[in-house]
Amino acid sequence: MSDPNEARLRALERENAQLRRAVEELSILNELSVAISSTQSTDELIRVIIKRSIKSLHAEQGVITLVGEDESDPTKTLVRTMASSGDREAYSPSQNLLGWMHINKSPLVVNDTQNDPRFPGVKWPTSIRSILCVPLVVHSRLIGILTLYNKKRGDFSNEDQRLLSILAGQSAQVVERTRLYEEEAKLANVQQELNLAYEIQMNLLPSVSPTIPGYEVSGTSIPAQSVGGDYFDYIPVEDGRMALTVGDVSGKGMPAALLMSNLQATLRSQALNGNTISDTIAQTNTLLCENIRKGSFVTLFFGVLNPAEHIFDFSNAGHNRPHIRRSDGSVETLDLGGLVLGFKKDIPYKQDRVTLHPGDLLFIYSDGIPEAMNANRSQFGDDTLIDLVASAKSASAEQFVKTVLERVREHAGDYPQNDDITMIAVKRLEDG
Missing domain, CATH: 3.60.40.10 (PPM-type phosphatase domain)
Structure with a gap:
């Protein structure tokens, strides 16, 4: 017969663990919110999001790829960040991965890139062991993808997926708003130049x-x-x-x-x-x-x-x-x-x-x-x-x-x- 005190203790430990995770998530979200609020350009905003995501989920690398208005012509990767030094070049995201995200618009976890059945025939670089990818969505429209590579210890978990999805959800609107603001500013500069010309x-x-x-x-x-x-x-x-x-x-x-x-x-x-x-x-x-x-x-x-x-x-x-x-x-x-x-x-x-x-x-x-x-x-x-x-x-x-x-x-x-x-x-x- 099990000890009821021991059962209550285990339940309390689980509740405390959940509470710690919730506090940690709130802290991460607060840090990201503060960092985002002081960022002006799209490039710098993306750097901040990637840096915070890598740190929070203990990944080696991260990348954000923005896509065009019509979701058909993805732009080149705007930012590549390395967790250790910030100078090393990150791995290029696969077009197969981007295509999958265009179709599904849902989080993707790949903990064994070389043998994942969802990507038959795709030759991932051997340096890429695992991938966690979430969509950046605004008003049901895919504006980009946030991808982390190589969990430092173990595999990407469901908790990792949930947290990165929350980070992506908080970031997507800000990225889109900043990008639109920059486009409007460029148009205003062009019009000013035309008027002067x-x-x-x-x-x-x-x-x-x-x-x-x-x-x-x-x-x-x-x-x-x-x-x-x-x-x-x-x-x-x-x-x-x-x-x-x-x-x-x-x-x-x-x-x-x-x-x-x-x-x-x-x-x-x-x-x-x-x-x-x-x-x-x-x-x-x-x-x-x-x-x-x-x-x-x-x-x-x-x-x-x-x-x-x-x-x-x-x-x-x-x-x-x-x-x-x-x-x-x-x-x-x-x-x-x-x-x-x-x-x-x-x-x-x-x-x-x-x-x-x-x-x-x-x-x-x-x-x-x-x-x-x-x-x-x-x-x-x-x-x-x-x-x-x-x-x-x-x-x-x-x-x-x-x-x-x-x-x-x-x-x-x-x-x-x-x-x-x-x-x-x-x-x-x-x-x-």
């Missing part, structure tokens, strides 16, 4: 059209939703002549805006040095090649109007070919071409010349016009643009610019503008 771009463009005896001039640039690199300018040069230029800088945002600023300063300095048209373009190209980022380039049309002799000299560096509507209704395309700027330095550029007669309209533009698309992914097109130029019999330069914008917007409808739209129209007056 837009301001730089707008400050570089002319605010008024020049007055040229016997001519009308009108120009505009309508930036796309994401700031691009279209550029146009009027540059007064010697003997009453006026340089007219339209360019397209590759890229978007601040890099494009800074390259545009560089282009404007370089082109203006070369144009005002008294160089020929071709030398102006060649020197601008050489200087840009010395400073431009790899992979960036500029397309540019540059011409100089002599209003006294009604001569227009021009050169083209990979830009769209301008059109002239002659007074008889025909359309002439300025077919001279050349290599884009910033690709290769010390190369020559050709120049050409046309005469503008009374009633002629010169139209210089960027690719945002012919390449404007609608919801059917149909472009406005070069042929439509040429037909529009041909129809501009009595339109002033300003009226024609407005007409082009209206027609492009009619074509696009509600489809978002995906590139800058930039143009200059120059019309010789009938009595000019």
Whole structure:
């Protein structure tokens, strides 16, 4: 017959053990909560969670792997921590393990990696003896997994699984909230950069059209939703002549805006040095090649109007070919071409010349016009643009610019503008 006092003693010991575990768990959770509350970045937060988990469950290594929003494309492991020194590289988690967690979204204990029947054919590194893995779940969505490797003494137990699940549950919301905060901060920084780039771009463009005896001039640039690199300018040069230029800088945002600023300063300095048209373009190209980022380039049309002799000299560096509507209704395309700027330095550029007669309209533009698309992914097109130029019999330069914008917007409808739209129209007056 058993001693009732002995039975009560054993029961009391069990209760005390449970109480000690509960106190220990509360202490661990409190430590984690305090550590988390003082952590700002996702990377640092993950380091804290792993360090506390390794210490609490007496494991050798730990890792957190975050997965994407759609749960289909896991990111690379963000943090690998070694309990002993913090410097040694942890074991890479198996894609099989991650796949299992995607499907089951429940804790996993593997105390014999080499012979576990749930992972047949998986060749675990011999240094990995045991694994305890729990999901990080927010609103029924898997955002990551927390994995511990190699229990220092014995096997991972049900108590270990329960404790790590509690730690993961406390951590998941904080990890997700911190990650979302960082993403929002990045978006805010991007928007701030775009706003600054837009301001730089707008400050570089002319605010008024020049007055040229016997001519009308009108120009505009309508930036796309994401700031691009279209550029146009009027540059007064010697003997009453006026340089007219339209360019397209590759890229978007601040890099494009800074390259545009560089282009404007370089082109203006070369144009005002008294160089020929071709030398102006060649020197601008050489200087840009010395400073431009790899992979960036500029397309540019540059011409100089002599209003006294009604001569227009021009050169083209990979830009769209301008059109002239002659007074008889025909359309002439300025077919001279050349290599884009910033690709290769010390190369020559050709120049050409046309005469503008009374009633002629010169139209210089960027690719945002012919390449404007609608919801059917149909472009406005070069042929439509040429037909529009041909129809501009009595339109002033300003009226024609407005007409082009209206027609492009009619074509696009509600489809978002995906590139800058930039143009200059120059019309010789009938009595000019």
